[in-house]
Every structure is written in C-alpha cells, then in structure tokens.
Amino acid sequence: MRVLFLVTLIICGALGTAAGGQETDIGASMPENQPSFSYEQVKEDSSWMQDAEGAVSATESESSEQSAATAEPATFKLETVCGISLYDSREDVVAKLGQPSEIDKDEFFADLEVYRYEGLRVAFAGDFIQYVDIDPAHGLDIDGNPVEATREALVKALGEPDYKAEDGIVFQRDEALLKLFLDPQTGKPQAVSYYHIATV
Structure with a gap:
C-alpha cells in the first residue's frame, strides 16, 4: 500500500514538473526585432497631427479675414433718399413728409420752388423734383437704410465715389446722383444733395 502511495506521489511530481516546463514566457516568445512602443513615443508621434490642425485653423482664419476685407459694399441703388x-x-x-414749414424760391434759380422741412429742402421745377438737399446733422436714409452723412459711411455703403470734386464727392447709380459736400480745409461734411443727372 505504501509502495502504491509512493508511486503515485512520484507520478504526480513528474507531471507537475512537465507542466511547469510548458509555461510560456510571453516576453521571451516575441520576436527579437518586434518594435516596442511607449506612451511618450505615441504622444510625440501624434504631435504632428496637432500642428497640422493648428495650421489649418490659422489658414481658415486668415481666409475669413481676407474675405471680410474684400467684401463688396452694400448694393444701394439710390432709388430713395x-x-x-x-x-x-x-x-x-x-404725402410722405407732410406740409412744408415754408415754401420759397431757390436763391440762385428763381424758377425753382423750394419746400422746406426740418433738416432738408426739396426743390421743384413745375411738378418735378430738381434736387433734395439734406443737412448732414439730420442724417441720411438711403433706400430705406440709415447711413451716416460722412465720407467713410458713404464709401462703405456705396463703394468708392464715381466723381471727385474740390468741394466733395459724387456717387452715381444710373440717373441718380448723390453728392457729399466737404469743407476743403477740414474735410468735414457740409451738405448732401440728391439729384437727377438731367439737372446737371
């Protein structure tokens, strides 16, 4: 009985030794030339993607700024002022402005009758408008849009003037003209005149 027990122990020990010998070392089983990676290496290798994304963002930002800088001025047609x-x-x-506060003659052309309102004058030859003069302090409304009576604001709204004179700048849309009179010394706005090209 003891002999059988000893034999059993010997067999079990042999089996255990064989099993231990079959355990695989994962590190040893990998090929020697297999590359290994660390977190820091991956982080460094991915940094180029972040740089590329930054470059794309900068390019898009510059493109947006250039588009804004070259934007076309508002397309006002000078249909109304x-x-x-x-x-x-x-x-x-x-009907639009009410009864004028005063009706008199133009100081240079006696055949023109002038309707005076606060901040503006409307001159008629018969039943036809010859011009509309506006005080810059009154403000402008071009085609239903408020616009300051300054050189900068008008250039922004209408683009570069079509004509430049010693006393101001002129914008033209078909047969309609808008002139901003400027002080030759200071460049400050003095008056705005809206008129038909046929009256020039």
Whole structure:
C-alpha cells in the first residue's frame, strides 16, 4: 500500500514538473526585432497631427479675414433718399413728409420752388423734383437704410465715389446722383444733395 502511495506521489511530481516546463514566457516568445512602443513615443508621434490642425485653423482664419476685407459694399441703388424718390410729385412729397414749414424760391434759380422741412429742402421745377438737399446733422436714409452723412459711411455703403470734386464727392447709380459736400480745409461734411443727372 505504501509502495502504491509512493508511486503515485512520484507520478504526480513528474507531471507537475512537465507542466511547469510548458509555461510560456510571453516576453521571451516575441520576436527579437518586434518594435516596442511607449506612451511618450505615441504622444510625440501624434504631435504632428496637432500642428497640422493648428495650421489649418490659422489658414481658415486668415481666409475669413481676407474675405471680410474684400467684401463688396452694400448694393444701394439710390432709388430713395430720406424716403423721397426723384420721380415723386409735389403731392407725393407732401404725402410722405407732410406740409412744408415754408415754401420759397431757390436763391440762385428763381424758377425753382423750394419746400422746406426740418433738416432738408426739396426743390421743384413745375411738378418735378430738381434736387433734395439734406443737412448732414439730420442724417441720411438711403433706400430705406440709415447711413451716416460722412465720407467713410458713404464709401462703405456705396463703394468708392464715381466723381471727385474740390468741394466733395459724387456717387452715381444710373440717373441718380448723390453728392457729399466737404469743407476743403477740414474735410468735414457740409451738405448732401440728391439729384437727377438731367439737372446737371
């Protein structure tokens, strides 16, 4: 019985030794030339992607700034100024602005009758408008859009002037013209005139 027990122990020990010998060392089983990677290496290798993304963002930002800088001015047609069209009749003007505070003659052309309102004057030859003069302090409304009566604001709204004179700048849209009179010494706005090219 003891002999059988000893034999059993010997067999079990042999089996255990064989099993231990079959355990595989994972590190030893990998090929010697297999590359290994660390977290720091991966982080460094991926840094180029972040640099590329930054470059793309910078390019997009520059492109947006260039687009804004080259944006076209607003497309105003000079169809109305301060609500008045050059094709309005006397009745149209009164309907829009009310009765004038005063009606008198133009100081240079006696055949022109001038309707005076606060901040502006409308001159008629018969039933046709010859010009609309606006005080810069009154402010402008071009095609229903408020615009300051300054050189900078008008250039932004209408683009570069079509004509430049000693006393101001002129913008033209088809048969309509808008002139900003400027002080030759200071460059400050003095008056704004809206008129038809046929009256020039």
